[in-house]
Amino acid sequence: MPDTTELPTEAHLLALASLPQMGPARLSALVEAVSPAEAWHELCRGAVPGGGVRELLGAPGAAVVAAWARRASELDVGELWRHHLEAGVEVCGVSSPAYPEPFRGEEHPPPLVVLRGDRRVLDGPRVAVVGTRDCTRYGRDVAFELGRDLAAAGVRVVSGLALGIDGAAHTGALEARAAPPVAVVGSGLDVVYPRRNHSLWRAVADAGLLISEHPLGTSPAAWHFPARNRLIAALADIVVVVESHARGGALHTATEAAQRGRPVMAVPGSVRAHASEGTNRLFDEGAHVCLGAGDVLALLGLDTPARRRGEDPRPVPEPADARVLEQIGWEPVALEQLVLRTGLELGSLVLALDRLEAAGWVARRAGWFERVAHDGR
Structure with missing residues (x-):
């Protein structure tokens, strides 16, 4: 096994996060028991440091540990670290100076985050605009307008770079050419998902900040997205749900925000629209009504900006x-x-x-x- 004693803590965090079935809860338990370097060396020899990790693994624990040991024997920690340095991303553990401040206040802060872009864009008001991928044109228009008008007012629009509402909100934020957008994704920062959003990913990275808790090269997995949603909620001063079906990730983000004491807003939709079924039910749970950026800015305690209200250029229908x-x-x-x-x-x-x-x-x-x-x- 190569000598890794001269590598930084972040290198071993990356290596640990690269192991199969290593989620943030398991990674946190490992590095709470011992240092990342010690955890790595223990796993390399097939041992598990700390009882907390064994409890998390449950019945299939032996098979998971064996898979970790096999992968660890193949992985070059130094090469993995150099790959991330050369890619121009910033790798942060909780003790890193570059670690995003909003995450430090979390009860369970993510043990590893990978950043592409300017982390200083987090210094300012942040609003998450989220919703279903299967949105209506109405929802897409509202999300775009919210993203545009909030960014024009200096608000950082946070979302997940998904299709539908997320992408529309970020497209609107970029249109404003004002406050930079922030995105949290469920894959490595070099694995664009969905692929159709490739140009949007690049534009958000160039203008603002991309955040992931996965090493480069990590493919998306179903369990990554609920974990991503908790980070969106952690970053947001307010969460706005534009459209959501009766079940969906946006409702999970709203729940995560409520658990942190963050205000949740929802855009009313037709009682006949499936895309607004979950959104409308948020009002029963105390969500604030959002009819536009002015409502969000008022809840933030910010002045409503002068909006661009040009005349509609479309010809009046017969x-x-x-x-x-x-x-x-x-x-x-x-x-x-x-x-x-x-x-x-x-x-x-x-x-x-x-x-x-x-x-x-x-x-x-x-x-x-x-x-x-x-x-x-």
Whole structure:
């Protein structure tokens, strides 16, 4: 086994975090029992330091420890450390000077975080804007506007870089070209997930900060995302849920925020919209109503910024098309439903929808139609 005594604590934390089935709870238990270097050497010889780790492992503990020992025998700690240095990321343990301050106050702070970008962007008000990946056009528009207007007011928009609401909020924050965005992800910082957000990842890293508690090269796994959500809640002064189904990660983030005494806000949605079912139920649990960035800023104790309210550049629909637009409302609707609502013949309705779509009033997605809000740009 190569001599690793000259390597920093963070190098051994990386090595430990690279072992299979090593989550933050197990890693915390290890480094609370002994130093990261001692924990590494113990695991290399197939031993487990500290009773707390054995309790966490439970019945399959022997198999997990054997897998750790096999992986440890193959891993070069020094090479792993050099790889991270050369990649330009910052690796922090709890005792590192660069460790994000908001995490220090956690009851169980993440033992390892990896950063790409400027960690100083955390010095300022932070609001998490979260929601479902399977969002409506209404939800996407609201998330974009919240991200844009909050960033314009100097607020750091925090989210998870997922598809749907998360991505829309970060896109809006970047559009403002003001306060930098912050993202917490569930994979290594070099493993973009989902792949469609590759450009957005790069833009957020260039303008703000990416955070992970996984070494480079770590693929996403289902259990990574609830763990990621707790970090989003830990960073946020307020959590805003834009759209969430009856079950979803955004509700988990809201629960984590409430457990920390952080305010939770929700954007009201239609009682008929599945994408707002979980969001609307948050009001029963005491969530604040969010109708726009002004509500969030008021709860933060900040002044509402002067918003850019230019006239809507879209051409005013003809009266007949305007009546169709009114029947679409603000939730996705199928063509068959619109035929019933409007009473129009199919051919006339399709032509009206084509005109509304060309003018930017309506968006079409997978056979459904949604009204498009004017974003004030």
